[in-house]
Amino acid sequence: MKSGIPSLNLPADRDQIPPAPDDDTPPEGLLAVLDNLDALVYVSDFDTHDLLYMNAYGRQIWGAINNRKCWQVLQNSDGPCSFCTNHLLVNDRGEPSKPHVWEFQNQLDQRWYQCRDQAIRWTDGRLVRLEIATDITERKEMELALRAAHEKARSAALEDELTGLHNRRAFFEFGTQLLNQANRHRTPLSLIMMDLDHFKVINDTHGHDAGDEVLRQVSALLQARIRDCDIVARMGGEEFAVLLPGTGPEMARALAERLLILLLELTVEHNGQAISPSASFGISLRDTKDRRLEDMLARADRALYRSKNQGRGRVNTNIGL
């Protein structure tokens, strides 16, 4: 065939479709069809990556072939693309298999394409890669914007607006995963509940804004003291929870006592006034019977209640309660 366009070469499972007789459509007609397609069509040698054919759509965007390789013309890279799909287009025997359809962003024009790649036999019998790529940039950008909006909404739904900490909902969502992991691997898990003492007095004496500032600074202090694997959350009002994977009772108690000291040392300045917060703590440890985070939470709350009853500004562990 003079045009260099191979005769119809459909994958094996489409063999039952009879190919059109060669003389039905003249080669110029096929070229006209290809050059008027609103899609990139190109053919490259499977092994050498030499670009053998590219339609007008491709030439208009990426220029003439000029004896170059597909990765030189289409990606301007200095070697075969790391994302080349050729290996997906042949079976174990190296024969053409099913087409592979995927989406990617071109490095040169930065537009998104849906690519339909296929291995076929060229006019001289060698194996070549045929790609048909359609521009899906608008759809992709809408998809990405939608995903970003979803992620933003989701993180807003899990964040405490005043302090930036996780909220109660996030605590249960992420904390349940930590509890399940600890149950599965039988590793320790500790929970520290912390409730600021006489916070109503702070509000009543210094105003609600001052109370907000105390909550923000206490949150920053907690956040700065925990590891990446821990979860700290504002559970509501002036109550906070810290969940510590891989942490036994001694370490949890030492951390709570350290947090209490740091809180007592903290002075929050607001409108020229100095506010010194204090807090009570209750600790619970994972029990083999715990299936829900609420079980640990209830025990930590009982320990916290005891700290309040004993005069506040102290730490209690739920053991024996």
Ligand SMILES: Nc1nc2c(ncn2[C@@H]2O[C@H](COP(=O)(O)OP(=O)(O)OP(=O)(O)O)[C@@H](O)[C@H]2O)c(=O)[nH]1
């Ligand atoms: N500024 C401010 N105050 C809040 C916020 N959420 C809850 N509060 C206040 O926190 C106070 C909690 O009061 P109580 O439950 O009596 O607790 P407390 O005064 O800390 O006393 P104890 O816990 O028994 O030591 C209430 O006055 C609430 O209005 C908030 O987001 N900002």
